Amino acid sequence: MAAADQTAGASAALERNGRAVLRRRELLLAGAGAWLARRARATDAPSTAAAAEEILGALPGKRPLIQHAFRPPNFETPLGDLAAPFTPNDAFFVRYHLAVIPWVDTASWRLEVSGASARQSLSLSLEELKSGFERVSLAAVNQCSGNRRGLFSPRVPGVQWGNGAMGNARWTGVRLRDVLRKAAVAPGALEVVFSGADSAVLPQTPPFVKSLPLERALDESTLLAFEMNGEPLPHWNGAPVRLIVPGWTGTYWMKHLIAVRIEPKAFDGFWMKSAYRLPTGAFPGTRFLSQETPETTPITEILVNSLIVTPLEGARLKRGEHAEVAGKAWDGGAGIAAVEVSVDGRRSWREARLGRDLGRFAWRDFRMPIDTARAGPLAIAVRARSRNGAQQPDKLTFNPSGYHDNIVQTVNVEVA
């Protein structure tokens, strides 16, 4: 169904590296006849005038999302659409770096597996990938490295994401490990390098290519996924196959995957050497040693974090009526041990009730009743603790690219 829609929308076919015929749709005119809507942005301080309004736009197959950029498409999931245990496919955030995005023809798509450290090259059709390896499903949060960049203080350049450059989905595919084993990893392999079908407008622009340490590529949770929440992957989330790296930020989750290379050397492209990097030693998490320098290191795992979905900032709660604080907590794969809630400006904390455990890479629902017996303002803060002992900090660790904002958030409401 989705594939048929995509094919119908295609306007041109092009040969790409002689491997697969890809259908491309001209994005520039895809929005003809569109409507835009603007609304107040609840998560921003009123003083930040430029971010005071947000634009909603709906890509084909998507419901209206917060439009940060039309081309390349960068669309954020509104807070209300983050309430469900699994984020609906048509509400899931969209993030691209480069503007030439083909509508991939699944019938002619092939995955090329090769490289200097692959003893054997493979070329797999979608059918061969689906039938040739054990099928695996897991729930995992996909969170952009720059989620919440727009909330950074001081402000930093980049897509000014609020809280919704993330979502939780059930991903189904095959283990990358099983595919790499079929290609036979040679001794001395160091990194696995991933390329997608999307590309830049200008030939001089560095292609979006990412690598993983071999051990992370061989981890049993790293998948080549072709389904999301039981449906074929939506176009805007990487159809027909994308990489799933549970626990690591979205930058590694290569969409429209077409090539996997096993290499004995550290990949030196722009998107590894210059982008998605943090000051070395500033944050906890797995170190990507083959890409680390004394100054900077690649971002890797998602830090322990939480999100208040309800109540909204500025909400008025009726005195004496039932009310609750509810939201999500997640981390890089240890799993959530506890979520604490404060309604008195972080002076005292109580443990919230946790929802169903969907797996250690998924987010965990939490909820706690709010006492509305007395009128007045409430400052509701939430902090999550990971099973590895990590807890959300109060203070932001500044970094120039605006990554890893996992500080405790506060929502101010009024009981009246």
Place this chain on the structure above:
Amino acid sequence: MRRAARTLAGNGVVLLALACGRAWAAGAAEITELKDAPGRDLTVGRCIICHSVEYIPSNAPAMNRAAWQKTIQKMRERFGAPITDAEAQQILDYLDANYSGKS
């Protein structure tokens, strides 16, 4: 209600800039409207080769002259944007005058 299609001379690109006060969206469109001031058409014309220009107003609170200079340099040197030295100066002046929100 609907703004007419606008042609940016020199680029041969027709952009449909549609804006409307509807409360809900049923599509997405490229935003091409930047503040009308000297240098705007050049800025829009060069930037939209690779990306739509929503980034410019949304990044304004994070930007000052030095940050815009760094960004333009990155677009030219890292991403290969075809912008001459003289054009880069005009684009910098326009962005700094209209979209520098950081003190």
